[in-house]
Amino acid sequence: MASFEGFCIGIDGGGTKTEGILTDISGRVLSAQTYGSSNPNDVGEAEAMELLSLLTRDLMISAGVTFASPVCIFAGVSGAWSKRDVMTQALSERFGGAVHVEVHSDVINLLSTMSPTGEGACLISGTGSVCFLRRGNELDRVGGWGYLLDSAGSGYDVGRMALEAVLKAHDGRADAEIHTPLSQAVTAHLGGSPWDILPAIYEKGKAYIASCAPVVFRLAEKGDKIANKILNENAAALAACLTAAVEKLPECDALPVILGGSLCTKEPTWMTRIQGFLKADISPRITMMITDVPPVFGALAEALGGFKTIDRPTAFDGFKSAFLQTYHS
16 A cells, blocks of 8 residues: 555544544554544533543553554544534644544544545434535535434434324324324333333433434334324435536536435335435435445544555555454454
C-alpha cells in the first residue's frame, strides 16, 4: 500500500457506545477498545473530549505506537455535526504529534464503509431518522430535525404511531376490533397496557417507544392493515428525504446510498418498502446497500485519507480486506 510505516486510528462514537480501533496502513487491526457514550449533546463537550482523548491514548499504548511514526486520527461522533470544528481543534491540541486529526459526524463513518471516496448518500432509520448527501468535503442534510419536529421514518415514530393507535382504540376513537391485534402485541411487548404504564412510557422516552417498532413489523408480515399503514407512512417519508437528496445532484446517475440504523439493518423488508415509494425516475439513479463492515471501519478509511502520500481509492479494497481478516481476532 505504501512504502512507509504509519498508523490509522478510527473512532465511531454513539449515544450508547464508542468504538475505537488502531490499524497499520495496510488495515491490519493492532488494538481495539470500546467505551461509553461520546455524544456531546448527551454527555457534554468536555466529557466527550475526555473520552475521545482517553480512548486514543489507550489504543496507542495497547498497540505500542507513538508519534515517532506517522499517525492519522479520525473520530466520527454522533451529535458532533455542529461542534465538529471546535472538537477537532480540541483533539488536535491534545495530539499535536499526529499527521492529521479530525472530528466529524458519525454519518461520515457510514458513508465511508462502502465508498472509496466517501461520497454518496446515507439514509439512517434507527431510533431516529435522517438523510445525508456528501459531495467532496460538503455534507448536506435532508430531514431528521429531531423527534419534536421531524421524526418520520424513525423507529421512534413507528412506535409512537403504534401506541397512538392503541390508545385511540382504547378510548373508542377508532374501531377497537381493527386494532385488537396491535393492542395485544404492544401490551405483550411492554408488559402492560399503554394506558396503565403511561408514566413509564414518558419517563423512558424515545428509545423505549422505538422498541415497539419491531412489533409493528411482525404484525405487518402477518398482513395487519394498521401495522402496514404505519410502516407505509414512514417508508414514504424516508423515500421523500432520499428523493430530495438525489435531486440535489441532477447530473448523477449512479449514486451509492448506504442504509444505516437498526430498522435498515435488522428488518429485511424495510429497504424494499422504501424503494416502493421512490419516484420512478429516482430508482434507476441509485444503488441502495447495507454495509458489510462496522461503521468504525469508515472512520479508519477517513484516517487513511489523512496520509497525503496514499491514494485512498486505490488502497481502499486492500485496506478493507486486511481489516476484515483481523477485526474479530
